[in-house]
Every structure is written in C-alpha cells, then in structure tokens.
Amino acid sequence: MDFELVLRNSDALFDGVKVTLAIALVGAIIGIVFGSAICALRIGRLRLLRGMARGYILFFRITPEVILIFWAYYCIPLIFDASVSGFWAGSVVLGLIAAAYLAEIFRAGIEAVPKGQREAAESLGLRAFPKWTLVILPQALRLVIAPLVNYFSEFLKNTTLLSAIGVMDLSLQAYLLGGKTYQYISFLSAIAIIYFALIFPVTLYARRLEHRLGDRNALPRVAKASFFSRLKLPRGAA
Amino acid sequence: MIDYAFLQSLDFSVAWTYLPVLLGGLLINVLLTAIGFLCGGIVVGTTLALANLSSHRIIRWPALAFVEFWRSTPLLVQAIWVHFAVPGLTGIATSPFQSASIALIFNVAAYCSEIIRGGILGVGKGQFEAARALGMRPYATWRKVILPQAIRLMLPPLVGTIISIFKATTILSILAIDDLLRTASRLSTFTFQPVEIYTTAAMLAFVVGAVISTAGYYAERALKRGTAHGL
Numbered sequence: 001m002d003f004e005l006v007l008r009n010s011d012a013l014f015d016g017v018k019v020t021l022a023i024a025l026v027g028a029i030i031g032i033v034f035g036s037a038i039c040a041l042r043i044g045r046l047r048l049l050r051g052m053a054r055g056y057i058l059f060f061r062i063t064p065e066v067i068l069i070f071w072a073y074y075c076i077p078l079i080f081d082a083s084v085s086g087f088w089a090g091s092v093v094l095g096l097i098a099a100a101y102l103a104e105i106f107r108a109g110i111e112a113v114p115k116g117q118r119e120a121a122e123s124l125g126l127r128a129f130p131k132w133t134l135v136i137l138p139q140a141l142r143l144v145i146a147p148l149v150n151y152f153s154e155f156l157k158n159t160t161l162l163s164a165i166g167v168m169d170l171s172l173q174a175y176l177l178g179g180k181t182y183q184y185i186s187f188l189s190a191i192a193i194i195y196f197a198l199i200f201p202v203t204l205y206a207r208r209l210e211h212r213l214g215d216r217n218a219l220p221r222v223a224k225a226s227f228f229s230r231l232k233l234p235r236g237a238a
Numbered sequence: 239m240i241d242y243a244f245l246q247s248l249d250f251s252v253a254w255t256y257l258p259v260l261l262g263g264l265l266i267n268v269l270l271t272a273i274g275f276l277c278g279g280i281v282v283g284t285t286l287a288l289a290n291l292s293s294h295r296i297i298r299w300p301a302l303a304f305v306e307f308w309r310s311t312p313l314l315v316q317a318i319w320v321h322f323a324v325p326g327l328t329g330i331a332t333s334p335f336q337s338a339s340i341a342l343i344f345n346v347a348a349y350c351s352e353i354i355r356g357g358i359l360g361v362g363k364g365q366f367e368a369a370r371a372l373g374m375r376p377y378a379t380w381r382k383v384i385l386p387q388a389i390r391l392m393l394p395p396l397v398g399t400i401i402s403i404f405k406a407t408t409i410l411s412i413l414a415i416d417d418l419l420r421t422a423s424r425l426s427t428f429t430f431q432p433v434e435i436y437t438t439a440a441m442l443a444f445v446v447g448a449v450i451s452t453a454g455y456y457a458e459r460a461l462k463r464g465t466a467h468g469l
Contacts, residue, residue, distance in 0.1 A: 062401065062447035064408035067419055067440045074432040081241035157312040164314075164412055171315050184322035192311050192319055200310040 002186045009177050009187075016170035017194065023091045023159040023169060028152065030095025035102030042107055053103065060100035066161050069093050073165040090162035094155070101151055109144035110136060150206035156199050170194060252431050253438035260435075263421030264442055270342060270407040270417070271450075275400055278343035283350030290355050301351075308348035313409050317341040321413050338410035346403055350396060357392025358384065394458040401451040408443065418443060 006013070041053035060068075072089040076082075113136050121131040163172035174191040178184035253260075289301035308316065321337035324330065332340070361384050369379040411419040422439035426432035 058448075059444065062405075062451055063440055063444045064405040064419075064447070066408045066411070067422075067436070067443050070419060070423065071436045071440050074426065075436055078244060078433055079241060080239060081244065153310070160312040160314040161409065171312070171318070175318060178322070184318075185326050188315065188319040188322060192315055195311045195315055196307060200306065203306075203310055 002183055005181060005183055006186050006190045012173050012177060013170065013187075013191065013194070016168060016173035016191075017198075019087070019167065019169045020156075020159050020171075020198075023087065023094065023162055023167070024152075024156055026088075026091040027094040027098055027155060027159070030092060031098025031102050031155070034096060034099035035106060038099055038103035039106040039110070042103055043110060057100045057103055060097045061104075065094070065097055065158055066164055068097065069161055069165060086162065086165040086167045090165055090167055094158055094162070097158070098151070098155055102148070105144055105147045105151060106140070108147075109140040112143050113139045146206055146209040149202060149209055153199050153202040153206060156202065157195075160195075248434060249431070250434050250438070252429050253434045256425050256429070256435070257438070259425065260418060260421055260439060260442060263416055263418040263439075264446060266415060266417040267404065267407045267443075268446065270338065270410060270415075271400065271404045273339050274342040274346040274403045274407065277339075278346030279350035279396060279399060279403070282343055282347035283354055286347055286351035287354035287358065290351060291358060305348045305351055308344050309352075313341065313345050313406055314412060316345055317410055317413055334413040334415050338413050338415055342403070342406065342410060345406065346399070350399060353395045353399070354388075354392050356395075357388040360391045361387045390461065393461045397454045397457045397461070400454055401447055404447055404450055 038053045038056055041049040042057070044050060069090050072093045073084070073086055076089060077084050117135055117139065118131070121135040126135065159169060160171045163169050163175070166172070170191050174187040175184075178187040181187075286301055286305060289297050290305065292298045292301070317338055320341040321332065321334065324332050324337065324340065365383055365387065366379065369383045374383065408417065408419045411417045414420065416424075418439055422435050426435040429435065
C-alpha cells in the first residue's frame with residue numbers, strides 16, 4: 001500500500017466523504033419524514049390508506065436498491081420532462097427506501113407500548129393529541145432509537161450505490177483515483193478503512209443503546225433483530 | 239410536470255422482445271443468491287460462527303475482527319476491492335463473476351455467522367450442563383442436545399436473509415457481470431427505450447423478491463411451529 005500517494009490525494013477523498021455524508025443526510029431526512037407519515041397511515045383507521053402504506057413498504061423493501069436508483073435516474077427525466085441530477089435522484093430513492101424500513105421500525109415501537117398505557121390515557125380523559133404526544137410517543141421513541149441508529153449504519157452502506165450512476169461519492173473518487181494511478185489496492189483499501197471508521201462507530205452506538213434502553217422483550221423481532229432478518233416480510237403482509 | 243405525450247409513446251413490446259435476455263440476467267442473480275446463501279451463509283458462516291465461539295483468543299479475535307470489518311463496509315467497495323486486490327496479492331486473475339462471488343460469500347458469511355452464533359448462544363447454558371451431568375461427550379452433546387435446538391432457533395432468520403442476498407446481488411453488476419441490471423442498462427442504450435426496459439427489470443426483480451420473501455415467510459412460520467415453548 002502506498003500511503004503517501006493516498007495522502008497526496010486526500011483532498012479528493014475528503015470531497016468524496018462530504019458527498020457521501022450529504023447523501024446520508026438528505027436520505028435520512030426524507031426517510032424519517034416519509035417514514036413517520038407512512039407509519040401513521042399504516043396504523044391508521046382508513047383501510048384504503050393502510051393497504052397503500054403496506055404496499056409501499058412491501059415494494060420498497062423487496063425491490064433491489066440499485067435497480068430503483070437506475071430507474072429513477074434514467075426514467076424520471078423522461079417521464080417528467082425535467083433534468084434530475086444523479087445526486088438528487090439517488091438520495092431521494094434511498095430516502096424512500098429508508099422510509100419503508102423506518103415505517104416498520106416506528107410501527108414496531110408504537111405497538112410495543114403496552115396497551116394499558118393507551119387505556120390509562122383514555123380513562124384519564126386525554127384527547128387524541130395529548131394521548132399520543134404525552135403518553136404513547138415518548139415511550140415508543142425510547143424503544144425505536146436503537147433500531148433507528150442500527151438502520152442508519154445500513155443506510156450509510158447504501159450510499160455507495162449512487163456511485164453506479166456517477167455520483168462522485170467516496171467510492172467513486174477512490175475508483176477513479178485508482179484508475180488514474182494504477183494503485184487500485186491503495187485507494188480501495190484506504191476507503192474501506194474510511195467506510196469502516198464511519199460505519200463501525202454507528203453500529204457500536206446502536207448496540208450500546210440497545211443494551212441501555214432496550215427492554216429486551218418489548219420490541220417485536222422485526223425491529224430488534226439484525227439487519228438481514230429485519231428484511232423479511234412484515235407480519236401478515238404476504 | 240408529467241409528460242403525457244411521452245407516456246403515450248411508451249411501447250412495452252420492446253420489453254417483451256428482450257424478455258428472454260432479461261430473464262437470462264435474472265438467472266445470474268438467482269445463481270449468485272444461491273452461491274451466497276449456501277457457500278457464504280451456511281458453510282463459511284458456520285465456520286466463522288464456531289471460530290467466534292472458540293475459547294482460544296487467537297482464533298476468536300481474528301474471527302471477530304473479520305466479521306465486524308465485513309459487516310461495517312459496503313458490499314460495493316468489498317466487491318471492487320476483491321476484484322483488484324486478489325490478483326494483485328495472489329497473482330491469480332479472477333473473472334468478474336469469481337470476484338463477485340468471493341465478495342458476496344464473505345459478506346453474507348459475516349452476517350449469517352452472527353445469526354448462527356446467536357442460535358448457538360440461544361440454547362441455554364443449562365443444556366450444556368445437563369448434557370455434561372449426564373456424562374455425554376462433547377460430540378454427543380453437540381450432535382444430540384445443542385445443534386437440534388440451535389438449528390431451530392437460527393433457521394427462521396437464516397431463511398430471512400435470502401431476500402437481502404438477492405437484493406445485494408444486483409450491486410455486483412458494477413463488476414461487469416451480465417446480471418439483470420447490467421443487461422437492462424445495455425439493452426436500454428441499445429434500444430433507446432430506458433423507461434420500458436428499466437421498468438420491466440424492476441418488475442422482474444420485484445416478482446422474484448416477492449416470491450423469495452413469501453416462500454421465506456411460510457418457511458419461517460413452518461419452522462417456528464416446531465419450536466417448543468421452552469426455547
């Protein structure tokens with residue numbers, strides 16, 4: 001490994017890190033906002049909206065991310081007759097995918113709040129708004145934080161997929177530098193370490209939260225288990 | 239906003255014409271999924287899980303580092319790294335498909351080893367102690383007591399990983415493997431009809447994903463049914 005060469009090109013790599021973090025930020029905001037909305041529809045009373053939310057979650061959890069990103073990048077400009085940059089097309093798609101996962105995580109958190117809490121709030125005469133903001137959501141949030149952080153570590157890995165449509169994120173920067181200097185191994189090893197340094201702390205933090213906040217039996221499997229097992233169908237969706 | 243004239247000009251017959259080509263690409267994805275799950279998830283995953291449970295630090299710590307590293311880096315970076323580093327380090331030139339398989343196998347193995355480890359740890363300590371109290375030797379303890387219970391615990395989440403392995407295989411198309419995505423992108427530059435081609439590709443992937451996850455869901459349910467309440 002040629003450390004000196006990597007260090008000499010650290011500016012380009014740092015630009016890549018910035019793009020990667022920007023994708024993560026945009027995607028996370030879209031994911032949290034949309035995810036909450038879809039979760040609300042998913043547990044709401046209207047059957048039609050509930051079905052739509054379920055369909056949305058199913059579709060975005062099952063279809064491979066890269067295919068959706070390619071679809072958005074190549075098809076949206078044609079369908080909407082507008083120019084869309086790879087960065088925005090990709091981050092929005094990643095955000096929409098995140099929304100599907102987060103909706104399920106939020107739902108699991110809300111459903112894990114014991115039924116007695118809701119009944120107690122109702123018997124105290126609380127209206128819907130204080131019932132949710134003062135009783136249910138604070139308790140649900142506590143249960144949701146660990147799986148949320150855990151998903152974010154997976155989400156950071158997905159940001160690399162945007163390099164396939166030419167977004168200059170960390171992985172594409174390294175690949176291009178590797179091509180320029182014929183030192184693929186140096187640059188690819190360097191970014192592997194950078195990605196590890198970005199993602200591993202998040203994973204560790206999620207694990208710590210899980211230990212500290214986790215009421216081990218409170219959350220259903222969907223949210224508690226590892227990334228891979230969380231990808232299975234939501235209960236009853238098939 | 240929406241370009242209706244363009245939408246009306248869409249002609250999905252092109253997708254029908256090239257459907258066999260797209261299905262051929264999809265087959266590569268399914269093949270890689272099978273390789274990833276069987277070689278990576280089951281074989282290497284079990285080895286890693288056992289290494290992680292070893293009582294010797296010399297074995298356990300490298301295995302732990304390996305698992306954490308492969309879990310905390312993106313598959314795309316791993317795939318490119320393997321493709322360029324393996325020939326450089328070993329002198330053996332790997333084809334894109336081989337590199338992709340290697341990266342996928344290790345990536346899946348790292349995830350699955352945690353599930354397998356969890357399954358083995360999920361069998362209570364009391365079971366080991368009971369087997370010992372009955373005078374069973376290690377082999378018999380594992381064969382008759384621990385593994386039958388552990389396998390029941392780990393199979394449902396293992397089956398659940400297949401869908402995410404399938405999703406991960408599409409990432410490997412960056413190494414120029416003629417899988418579904420690369421086939422689609424080549425067809426779209428060739429026919430100048432990206433909307434039709436990519437939409438069909440996404441639908442095909444969704445259908446396969448839905449089949450895998452529905453099968454996985456029923457398999458999980460069937461496997462859970464056999465689980466005794468004490469586990």
